[in-house]
Every structure is written in C-alpha cells, then in structure tokens.
Amino acid sequence: MGLALAALAVVLGLAGLVFGADRFVFGASTLARRMGVSPLLVGMLIVGLGTSAPEMLVSAMAALDGSGGIALGNAVGSNITNIGLVLGVSALIKPIRLHRDVVRREIPVVLLITFGVVLLLVDWQLRPVDGAILVATLILFLVRAIRSGRDSEEVEDEAEPTAGYGRATLWLLVGLALLMGSSRGVVWGASEIASTLGVSDLVIGLTVVAIGTSLPELAASVASALRGEDAMAIGNVLGSNVFNLLAVLPFPAFLDPGEIDHSLLIRDYPVMGSLTVLLVILALASGRKEGSEPRLGRRVGAVFLTCYLTYVGVLVAMSL
Template sequence: MIPETLPFSIAALIIGLALLVWSADRFIAGAAATAKNLGMSPMLIGMTIVSIGTSAPEILVSAIAAIGGNPGLAVGNALGSNIANIGLVLGITALIAPLPINMKLMRKEIPLLLGITLLAGAVMIDGQITLVDSLILVAALVLSLLWLFKGDSDSMADQEEEIPDMPQGKAIFWLLLGLALLIGSSRMLVWGAINIATSFGISDVIIGLTIVAIGTSLPELAASVASALKRHHEIALGNVVGSNIFNLLAVLPVPGFFATVVIDPDVMGRDYLTMAGLTLLVAALIVIMRKKGKLNRLEGGILSLIYIGYLYTVYLAAI
C-alpha cells in the first residue's frame, strides 16, 4: 500500500532539487563578490569559494543526511555523482559535440583524479568511514588545491572573469539568502528522498546513487550541454574532473565527521568499482585520443551506454 505522504515526498524531492540548484548559484555569486569586494585575490577565491561552493549542494545534502542518521544516502550521493558526471554529463555532452582535450588536464588533473580515486578506495576498503578517514580525505583536499593552483595563471584569469561585480550590500544579501535556501532545500530534498526510499522498501544508498546523485549533477549537465550547443564546450571535461575531485575529498568525508559509517558491501563491489572503472576509462580515452585532440560521439556513446547499464544494475538490486 502506497503511503498518503508519498505525493508530498515526491514534491519535496523535486522542489528541493530545483531550489538547491538555484540557491547554490546565488550563494557562489554572493560569496565570490563579497570576497572580491574585501580584496581577496581571484586565484584564492577560485581555490576556496568558487571551487568548494560548486560542491555545496552535495556537501549539505550529505551533512543533513548524516545528521539525520542516513549516512548511506551521503556516501551514495558522493559516488553516484561521480558516476553520473562521467557517464551522464560527459557522455551526453560528447554526443552533442566533440569534447576538446586540454593537454594540461591530461598531465595534471587526470593523474590527480586517479590518485584520489585510489585513496578513496583505500579509506573505504575496510568497510567503514571513520573520523580519521575523513581527516585524511580533507587533508588531501587542501594539498590538492595548493598543487592545482600553484603558479596557474590561466586559472586565475578564468576565475577573475567568473566573479561577478556587485555592491557589497547586494553581495552579502545573496550570500546569506543563498546559504539559507541551500540549507532549507537540502533538508527538503533529504526528507523527500528518505520517505520515498522507505515507501518503496529500498535503501537510502540506492536513492543517493540515483535520484539524488543525478539531481545534484544537473547543474554540470545543464552547463556542459549549453556550452556544447554554443560551441564553447572546451571546459566541460575540466569541470567534470574538478567536480569529481571535490566529491571524493569534500563530500565523501562529511558523514565520517558525525559518526563512523558502515559501508554496504555492494557499495565497494558495485558502485566504487563502477566509479573507478569509468575514471580509468576516461583517462585511457584521453590518452588514446590525444592526437585527434578530442573525445568524439563514439566515446560519448560508450560512456552513456555504460551509465544506462549501471542504472539497470542498481534497479535490479533495488527490486
């Protein structure tokens, strides 16, 4: 029997996702403009506010889920978002238009993502995420940021263009309103997701891997598709790599700060291996296609099909 609250739960999930995406954009704009008005350098703003702010939806969803006693949703959100970023975002974007390969990305960010993926597996291999594990991942985040932005004048120039100009009063208004809506919409989304999972008798991990992960990956998908349609899609690959790094180092450790998280064996055997396999596949495709300088529709089709196959596997596990 379907609970009477199910329609409200579905509505909360949809509205929560929509508000989450919108408020994250407002929060980042307000925070970046506030920092700029206070004299912070564009590179430092990019390293901290913009970079971490883009992962704010996933971080808050994970924190609220962990506080509410649903750490499985938090872990599923982190791994599921990475899988969706590669299979869904890169796959669909490459189907629309070929993705140019940046050689700096191949030499710097891709090896870093591969290393971080192995680190995430190492801290989860014992079947749990502890406070020590979370501290290790956050320490790796700080070191990764310092290494990525050290002497990177291109990133500094790019971030300066992205930081909006607005009066300090307006910037603080959007900063505070965006933060309040981020927290409220995250609570709404988690409440709806947990109720839906309970109604259908499936685990919160599955909800985190699918509905929540896809929802929190929608901004990357929308931005990448829009850029591809405008033929300004050279940043799509870099954005996905950067987002995946932050998901593993800033989102995955969140539940471990509240309590030791026991990881379902399926998470390591199915979800982590899928994420690691897709990450390795993208790295291999970039190396193979480096002479052509782009990932074509064939590669995009392969990534998309793998993601569809993964969703079907998760669906079979849920029924």
C-alpha cells in the same frame, strides 16, 4: 490536484535549472576573465564546489541521523553519475575540447585521489582518522589547484568580459541559488509522480533522487559546453568528483564512523574507478589522432551514457 502540482514543480524546476545554469556559468566565466585565471580553475573550485553543495548537505544530514551509509552511497553514486550521465550527456549535446593541461595533470590527479581514497576503506571501516586524512588531502588539492590554475596557459582571454565584478558575482550567486532550489523542485515533483504511479521507493531512490542531486552538475556542464566554456564544463565534473570524495566522506567519518557496507566497495566503487580510468584512456586516445587536440566527442559521450544506464539497470534488476 497533487499530480498536477508535482508536474508543475518539475516543469518550473527544469526551467529554473536551464536559466540558473546559464547565469551561473556566465557569472563564473566572467569572474575568471576579470581575475585573469584559468576557467578550468574556476570550474574545478567555484563551480565544482557549488554544484557539490547538495551532496554535502545530504551527507551531513544523513550522518547526523546515523545513516552514514546513505552519505557514502551518495558520494560514490554522484561520482558515477557525474562521469556517466553528466559528461555523457554534455558530450552528446556538444563535443568538449580538452586542454592538454587537463589530460596531463588534472584527470590523473582525480584518478590518483580516487584510488587513494579506496586505500582508506579497504579495512571496511570509515573512522575519524580517515576523515582527518581526507580533509588534509582536500587542503593539499586546493593549494595545488590554485597554484596550477594561476600558472596554466589555458586562460581563455579571447573574449572581453561583458560585466563587472559586482554583476558577475550577483549572477553567480543567483544562478547557484536557482540551481539548488530548482533541483529540489524537480526531485520532489518527480518523486510525487513516481509514487502516484506506484513506483517503489527503492527505484525512486536509485533513479530520481540519485540523478536529482547531480542535476546542478548536469545543468552547469551542459550550459558551459553550449557557451563554449569547455574547460569549465570538464572542470566542473572533475572538481565535483574530488569534493564528493574529500569533502563529503569526512561527514560520515566524523559524525557516524563505523563499518562500510561491503557492496559499496565490491560493486559501486569499482564502477566509479573504472569510469575514471576509462575517462583517462579516452582522453589520452583522442589527443593522439593526427596530433589533434584532445576532446570528448559524441561517441565518447554515448559510451559514458551507456555505461551509466547499464549500471542503473543492474541496480534496479538486483533490487527487484
């Protein structure tokens, strides 16, 4: 009975993710067109912040319980999953066009933040002063994103909005609620099934839970790509990665400061940084082919997904 209930939770959760992601992206893209702002801005701020809510909640609760290491691992692990799994799967399903503003301005900013944050951690400590710097950087990022979003040429206004502000906002909130609730259902059901089959807690944590907290990003990015909202798909990943570093890490910095697990900086953070650098290189390279528009094609998606699966495989092998 328990196994059947867990399987039902996974099936219903996946169905909720699909429907919720579609409605969430519909509401976000409609609001973007109604307000006349770039879908990239909406993707980075509204969608990115909304889909990062699970990481923020998990990190806050972990830090309050004195488990700051979980919060740190959650932030870094989610960023690795966002690039390797979310972008990889999204690009495999449908190649993602990259506006030149994304390649020239947004991706380099994410790379700069990624390497800037590591400078705060090289002393193997995460302290309140580091948290204050992260929060200040987040405020600067938000101000810059809003200003650049208003000035961006990439406002996709070729399609007329099909809903008003009220309906679009309603679907945005309903879709976000479905994403949050459905992802919890999938994680719970998959964990129960894995436990019943005798899979260890560590492997469950490295796979089911890690992927589970990134399911909202995955569902939203895939739905955006399928709807042709490429700017929102890439904006979701970039924005989520920024929020994971600048909005998630302050929780352990303020609530559970102390020494950082050395393996985080020696093994995991370099993987995250390398994937970000690889994203920059592949994005730049794709735009130089016969003056074509930059894009993340299926080959790039396969590269990212392979990197992610290799990383998870190494983690599981090291834990055995």
